[in-house]
């Protein structure tokens with residue numbers, strides 16, 4: 021059996037979480053077109069006849085300005101230290117810049133094998149990919165360079181084979197049916213945040229958080245053994261959306277509450293599938309000034 025930790029590393033928005041979900045065939049991490057979507061390390065466990073790959077999705081590498089971002093970067097650093105294999109994703113549509121150099125400088129001091137994944141090849145020309153390979157092969161010593169599309173699944177099977185080639189022989193760490201280490205409550209809060217992210221712009225994606233305050237079963241009105249007993253369980257979920265300013269609170273609520281209603285409807289549809297229950301979702305937008313620098317709020321959202 022080949023077993024080990026395979027870290028997904030790279031700048032924000034390069035497609036790490038998309039790749040994680042594609043490798044697992046299941047949604048474990050949320051995705052958005054805004055940078056800094058993922059805020060913690062998320063394990064995604066794939067068990068096959070060859071062994072067990074424990075993917076570690078990470079926040080994007082960036083220069084941290086708030087306590088929140090320092091914590092995000094600490095997840096990255098500890099994943100770099102504890103992984104058996106590092107998979108560096110880059111976005112083939114982006115020009116090489118300071119942010120990329122920052123990533124390379126961090127990886128220069130690491131002796132763990134590194135695979136380079138050139139992502140989003142579904143939307144770039146082949147000659148551009150060749151130029152990127154040419155440029156990157158001199159920056160670091162990569163074990164392999166693989167052009168992929170995390171979105172379309174191009175070359176993900178090649179990637180999986182190469183991971184196994186680079187993992188140590190070991191016993192499985194997780195049972196075969198475990199997919200992730202995150203709590204269901206955390207996943208639910210993330211789904212709500214994903215819908216929120218799809219509707220907000222500018223500063224707001226960075227300065228909003230979601231905390232699930234309550235999940236409760238709603239008792240049925242009629243006694244069991246009647247037709248209603250066959251109906252799905254009803255659940256009440258109360259979630260708080262934290263923002264830093266009153267103006268942001270008003271944006272998220274929207275004119276006559278239209279924005280928050282849209283977010284709630286989209287989130288509810290997905291929560292229904294995950295919990296296989298009828299859901300009553302209550303969303304409250306709360307102003308918490310400077311929550312990104314408040315350790316108590318950060319603890320609260322991290323450990324749901």
Ligand SMILES: Nc1nc2c(ncn2[C@@H]2O[C@H](COP(=O)(O)OP(=O)(O)OP(=O)(O)O)[C@@H](O)[C@H]2O)c(=O)[nH]1
Nearest residue numbers: 032033034035036037038052056057058080170171
């Ligand atoms: N065309 C194309 N788009 C992709 C591909 N992979 C990811 N994307 C898009 O890129 C954006 C970012 O994807 P994520 O998976 O959230 O990126 P991430 O690296 O996890 O980002 P952070 O969590 O912010 O660090 C989303 O809009 C994805 O749909 C790909 O292979 N092709």
Ligand SMILES: [Mg+2]
Nearest residue numbers: 036037057058
């Ligand atoms: Mg992500």
